[in-house]
Amino acid sequence: MITACVGVDSSLLLEPARELLFPLPGDTTERPRCCLTLTNLSPLNDVVFRVRTRNPDAFTVRPTHGLLTPGTSAQVVITAAMKTCDRLGAMDPRDLMTRQSSELFLVQSVEREAPTLERLDASHSALRAFWKKVERDFMTENKMVCRFAAGTVNEERHKLSRNPEEREAKDGFMIEVANISRDKYAILLKLDERKRTREISSLWSLMSRSDRQSTMLSVKFKMDRSYCDSDTLESSNVQSMKNVSTSSSTDQSPESVVGSNTNSSYRYSDSDESVFTIGPTPVPTVIGGDESDDDVANRSVSNTRGDSAVIVVSADRMDTVDFTNPKLSFFI
Numbered sequence: 001m002i003t004a005c006v007g008v009d010s011s012l013l014l015e016p017a018r019e020l021l022f023p024l025p026g027d028t029t030e031r032p033r034c035c036l037t038l039t040n041l042s043p044l045n046d047v048v049f050r051v052r053t054r055n056p057d058a059f060t061v062r063p064t065h066g067l068l069t070p071g072t073s074a075q076v077v078i079t080a081a082m083k084t085c086d087r088l089g090a091m092d093p094r095d096l097m098t099r100q101s102s103e104l105f106l107v108q109s110v111e112r113e114a115p116t117l118e119r120l121d122a123s124h125s126a127l128r129a130f131w132k133k134v135e136r137d138f139m140t141e142n143k144m145v146c147r148f149a150a151g152t153v154n155e156e157r158h159k160l161s162r163n164p165e166e167r168e169a170k171d172g173f174m175i176e177v178a179n180i181s182r183d184k185y186a187i188l189l190k191l192d193e194r195k196r197t198r199e200i201s202s203l204w205s206l207m208s209r210s211d212r213q214s215t216m217l218s219v220k221f222k223m224d225r226s227y228c229d230s231d232t233l234e235s236s237n238v239q240s241m242k243n244v245s246t247s248s249s250t251d252q253s254p255e256s257v258v259g260s261n262t263n264s265s266y267r268y269s270d271s272d273e274s275v276f277t278i279g280p281t282p283v284p285t286v287i288g289g290d291e292s293d294d295d296v297a298n299r300s301v302s303n304t305r306g307d308s309a310v311i312v313v314s315a316d317r318m319d320t321v322d323f324t325n326p327k328l329s330f331f332i
Contacts, residue, residue: 005017005018005142006041010109010111010140011040011041011042011045011047011111012038012039012040012041012047012049012068012107012109012111012140012142013038013039013040013041014036014037014038014107014142014144015036015037015038015039016036016144018143018144018145019144019145019146019147020034020036020078020105020144020145020146020147021034021147021148021149022034022078022080022146022147022148022149023148023149024088024148024149031079031080031081031082031085032079032080032084032085032088032148033077033078033079033080034077034078035075035076035077035078036051036075036076036077036078036105036107036144037073037074037075037076038066038068038073038074038075038076038107038109039068039072039073040068040069040070040071040072040073041071042070042111043070043071043198043201043202044070044113044198044201044202045070045111045112045113046067046068046069046070046111046112046120047067047068047109047110047111047112048065048066048067048068048109048110048112048120048127048130048131049065049066049067049068049074049107049108049109049110050064050065050066050107050108050109050127050131051063051064051076051078051105051106051107051108052064052105052106052107052108053078053103053104053105053106054103054104054105054106055103057081057083058080058081058083058084058103059078059079059080059081059084059103059105060078060079060081061076061077061078061105062076062077062079063076063124064124065124065127065128065131066122066127067120067122067127070197070198070201071197071201078105088148103145103146104143104144104145104146105143105144105146106141106142106143106144107141107142107143107144108131108139108140108141109139109140109142110134110138110139110140111140175214175215176212176213176214176215177212177213177215178211178212178213180203184203188200
């Protein structure tokens with residue numbers, strides 16, 4: 001079963017890929033709804049999207065238009081109207097499970113080269129005006145079909161229960177660490193936030209998978225009744241991570257990574273936010289025996305404890321982190 005897809009010549013990831021499943025609630029006062037997640041996979045360009053329905057009287061779509069900057073996501077909530085619920089209630093539940101609805105949704109997107117074009121206003125009126133000027137040849141279109149299902153809403157409620165002991169945690173984070181040169185780090189600090197994010201994204205595209213150290217973090221929910229015997233739910237804590245170490249790499253260009261190995265301890269806490277504290281550590285020098293790598297070796301020798309920095313990518317942002325600060329910490 002395909003759960004996500006990206007269109008041809010597009011950077012927009014759709015989850016789900018082709019089919020929108022609407023669970024029918026047992027309570028007649030509730031309306032079926034479904035969430036469509038859109039993610040911009042481009043490291044450089046913005047993606048403008050809109051979601052259209054064949055029958056606007058049967059469904060409400062929020063939001064209908066949106067702007068996704070590089071690496072960001074948005075959720076589109078599609079809700080069935082009351083007259084649609086009445087029509088579905090008169091049908092045999094077995095027919096709902098086996099028959100595909102005639103309702104269709106169309107997701108249209110356009111990729112904008114952010115560095116060369118002026119910044120687009122993300123307001124609803126500005127985006128509607130933008131789409132009036134877009135030629136159809138430049139659009140990417142994805143058609144979504146609908147299916148209604150009975151008897152699944154109780155399972156969804158269990159997964160989204162407010163009790164963390166009953167809830168199935170599907171959240172997670174991935175942290176990737178790699179070394180960059182001190183000169184490149186200094187250049188990044190001089191850029192504004194938008195340009196720095198774009199430059200870091202470009203830097204990652206130059207790094208091979210072997211030059212990165214990736215760690216997946218799972219999320220565990222727990223109850224904390226230590227405060228006056230209350231049933232306050234403590235926020236989720238990121239678990240299952242003790243150490244992250246960077247792997248060796250070689251210079252391939254003036255902006256590529258510098259070879260070194262680093263071991264750093266990330267400690268998780270039980271505060272309202274998960275805090276990872278990075279302590280300073282010496283960077284051992286790795287020098288190859290091949291004479292053709294003299295330039296790499298010389299640069300590695302100069303990459304001492306005070307001459308290293310890393311890039312850290314969390315679930316929704318990118319940052320450069322300087323290891324020379326003993327009190328440095330960052331938040332996810």
